[in-house]
């Protein structure tokens with residue numbers, strides 16, 4: 392589907408959106424959805440072939456996109472991604488800080504390695520922190536903006552055997568709500584999305600492809616789709632959410648109800 396100039400179908404016309412972790416799953420779907428809504432998109436992740444294929448797909452639908460090989464644990468690479476938004480498209484309006492990993496999977500505390508705990512915190516927490524540090528000045532320069540960080544239902548409630556991931560997502564929640572208060576006066580909104588189980592490669596890896604491990608706790612009795620999450624990202628990025636900040640928006644089939 393190509394985008395139009397209609398404010399109903401293209402509410403992000405003229406906006407520039409940055410997405411981390413755009414090469415698969417939720418980030419990939421969000422990049423396509425934001426482009427369809429009219430935004431020029433700047434995609435960062437580590438896998439270059441997947442990034443190039445996504446840019447091709449978005450451009451084939453008459454939208455604008457660039458990909459930059461980016462590891463969110465390296466602050467300089469994240470800064471370069473933000474600079475690319477400014478130099479290629481004139482500024483930064485929307486940032487979807489979504490890159491994340493599940494780590495070593497389900498483990499009791501005593502079997503958890505320090506290496507795994509640090510790795511999960513490095514990507515899931517410091518990746519978001521690095522991103523916001525680079526994005527906020529660019530948005531202040533622009534006169535405002537919207538930041539959406541990917542948390543999880545595991546950022547709102549403990550899950551035994553998954554403590555490194557849970558800790559990293561609680562950290563994202565605390566960071567997001569604090570920065571939301573700091574930057575509201577600069578016209579920048581900061582929210583998180585908190586997905587329940589969503590059918591992606593990450594969920595396959597975390598469950599050994601047996602999604603029922605998690606979906607049995609979901610009243611809707613299924614995993615969500617990446618498009619169902621991307622729709623929420625689009626809403627939060629738009630002016631329809633103009634008075635929504637410091638919020639964690641669950642998309643979880645009722646799991647946390």
Ligand SMILES: NC(=O)c1ccc[n+]([C@@H]2O[C@H](COP(=O)([O-])OP(=O)(O)OC[C@H]3O[C@@H](n4cnc5c(N)ncnc54)[C@H](OP(=O)(O)O)[C@@H]3O)[C@@H](O)[C@H]2O)c1
Pocket residue numbers: 411412413414415416417418435436437438439441461462463464489490491492493514541542543544585586587588589590591592593594
């Ligand atoms: N699926 C779920 O059930 C679920 C539920 C709640 C929350 N989430 C969260 O949703 C987000 C997206 O996950 P997903 O389910 O869509 O998984 P996914 O398909 O595995 O996608 C993860 C993305 O993050 C990128 N990434 C990983 N490490 C990175 C790094 N160091 N630097 C830059 N990019 C990196 C990956 O790209 P490269 O490999 O190319 O770098 C990929 O594009 C994550 O934050 C995850 O914690 C997922």
